[in-house]
Amino acid sequence: MSSPSLEHRVPEAVHRRRWAILAVLMFSLLIVVLDNSILNVAVKVIATPEPVGLGATQSQLEWAINSYTLVFAGLLFTAGLLGDRLGRRKMLMIGTLVFGIGSVLAAVSASPGQLIAFRAVMGLGGALVMPATLAILMNVFERDEQPKAIGIWAGSVGLAIAVGPITGGVLLDHFWWGSVFLINAPVVVVALLGMVFLVPESKDPRPGRLDPVGVGMSIAGLVLLVFGIIRGGELADFTDPLVLLTAGAGLAVLVAFVVYEKRLEHPSVDISYFRRPAFAAAVSAIALVFFALMGVTFFSAFYLQSVRGYTPLESGLMILPLAVAQMVFAPRARLVVDRFGARLTCTVGMALVAAGLAAFTLFDADTPVWAMGVVFFVQGTGMAHIMPPVTVAIMQTLPREKAGSGSALNSTFRQVGGALGVAVLGSVLSTVYRSEIEGSLGAVPAGVRDAAGESIEATLGAAEKLGPAGRELVGPAHDAFLHAMHITAVGSAAVALLGALVVGLFLPGRAAPEAEEAAPEPVSAGR
Known part of the structure; x- marks a missing residue:
């Protein structure tokens, strides 16, 4: 494939099929996000002893999530640089193929250890996919259409959030737990075909x-x-x-x-970009909002399934309002930014996310379903007015030929923030839960008492083994979890409010962003 030439506009052949290319990129993104949203529904089943699940402990469940995150976050930046140098389409196809192979291997895992290892393989594929999708988008759309395209791209995350848990619930109702990973295989095949026939190659013409x-x-x-x-x-x-x-x-x-x-x-990343308040605030906002949300996403599955008794499918349907809000509002966020400015739009979005997180402190074992739906819708609305504007702020700060490294920075801050959220908020949840449940574990044999206090699933599992005597543990376990969830939700909301403060102080208002004024002429993609 030929190297891209220095031009002022996207080639007409590419420009004509730009929306079809965006559909392929959304499909690629769908694979990565869908898998993680499915896993959130499946964690309870995977924790169930064999033959239904793998009998994974709370720690092993966290590592099934975090092995992916570790590899994904660690290699994102490098993957973006490789895309700029070797070709973004090439990285996208390799990453999609690796992700598919990892998915099949994860589906046939015979132990929690194997699942953790194969999730790491999926993380490698995801790291190659994620920066390439946004970088290709920036190279097939002209600058004035980029905010609209990024809004639609971000809205596809909402689609994945909706499709993932519902698909996972249907699969878990009819098949074994590994089906939630095997479902990725046909999606990967379709995505690869779209890349072959539609997506143009692009790279940095002067990578240094x-x-x-x-x-x-x-x-x-x-x-x-x-x-x-x-x-x-x-x-x-x-x-x-x-x-x-x-x-x-x-x-x-x-x-x-x-x-x-x-x-x-010729640095890998121009550190001077971080001196721009809008750029620094945008990447900080991404890290903070995902810190707040990822921890809540992890424990909400246990709240819905272990405390409320919902099936995986019912649990997935509860997330539907959040996804619908993202799909509806993310593509239109640019219109709100045009009218009110990125600063006010993102500050209100962060405040909505914080309000949704704070509402978890009101959830108990009998909270009406409609109230939970409203809270999830508010969270999704907030996210839809945060992610597109901050992504635009990041990507339009960098020249088009550096789109891969810019996309990688965007994804790296999100993943590190999310990992920190799961770790910190997960540890808060675990610590508070253990302190609350310890006084109720007297009937549990001394040899397994410590493990029984690790999580609500461990406590309920111990209660089931005790038979009738264990029924007295169920109520205290629910109460202890709800108390731990309430405290964790307060921490999550505080982090989201910190994000609102950051974007309120440093993102640009209605005036043209500094990045937009100073951005160099774009470099087009070549086929």
Whole structure:
């Protein structure tokens, strides 16, 4: 394939099929997001002893999620750079294929350990896919259409959030737990066909010299940092020596990476972009909102299934209002930004997310279904007015030929924020739950008492084994979980309010963003 030439506009052949290309990119994104949303519904079944599930512990469930996150977050930035250099379409196709292979292997896992390992393979595929989708979008749409395209692209996340849990619920009602991963295989095949026939290749025409030291430092720093965060959440102790050592080493390596990149003539990432308040606020907002939401997403599955007694399908349907709100409002967010400015739009969006998270403090075992639906709809509406504007702020700050690294920065901050949210909020949930339930575990044999207090699923499992004597544990387990959930929700809402403060202070208002005024001429995609 030929290298892209320096032009002022997207080639007409590409421009004519840009909406079909966007559909393929949305389908690719759907694969990655759909899998994670399905897994949130399936965690309870996977925790069930064999032959129904794998008998995964709370810790193993977290690692089934976090092994993906660790690889995904650690390699996102490098994947974006590879796309800029070697070709984004090429990275998209390789990533999709790897994701499909990992999905099939995960579906036939015989143990929690195998599931964790194959989820890591899926994380590698996802890392190659995610930056490429947004980078290709930026290269097939002209600047004035990019906000609309990004809004539709972000709305596809809402579609995945809706389709994932519902599909997962239907599959779990009729098939074994591995079907939630195997469903990815036909989606991957369709996506690959669309890429072959529709998606153009694009890359940076002047990538400069290779920066293996910088790439290695970024991988090492991100992996160490995310591992430390995850381990701290697993232990519910962020003062543990291993946690402090790995997270501290990760931060030190990332600081060294920034210093090193500032001194290079052709750096992997131009650190000067972070000096722009709008850019820094946008990436910070992404990290904060996903910190708040990912922790809540993890425990909401247990609330809906373990406390409320919903089936996986019913649990998936409860998320539908959030997804509908995203699908409806995300493509239209640009119109709100045009009228009120990114600052007010995102600040109100963050406030809505915070309100939705705070509402979890009012949830109990008898909360009406309609009230939960309203809360999820409010959260989805808030997200729909945050993600498109901040993504536009990030992507339009960088020149088009650097779209891969820009998309990778966007995704990296989101994943690190999400991992931190699961770890920190998960540890808060676990710690509060254990302190609340310990006084009710007297009937549990001493040898398994500690494990029975790890989570609500562990307590209910121990109660079931005790037979009639265990029924007295069910009520205290529900009460302890609800108390822990309420406290965790307060922390989540506080983080979302911090995000509202950040975007309220630093995102641009109705005036043209500095990034838009200063952006260089775009470089088009070549076939």
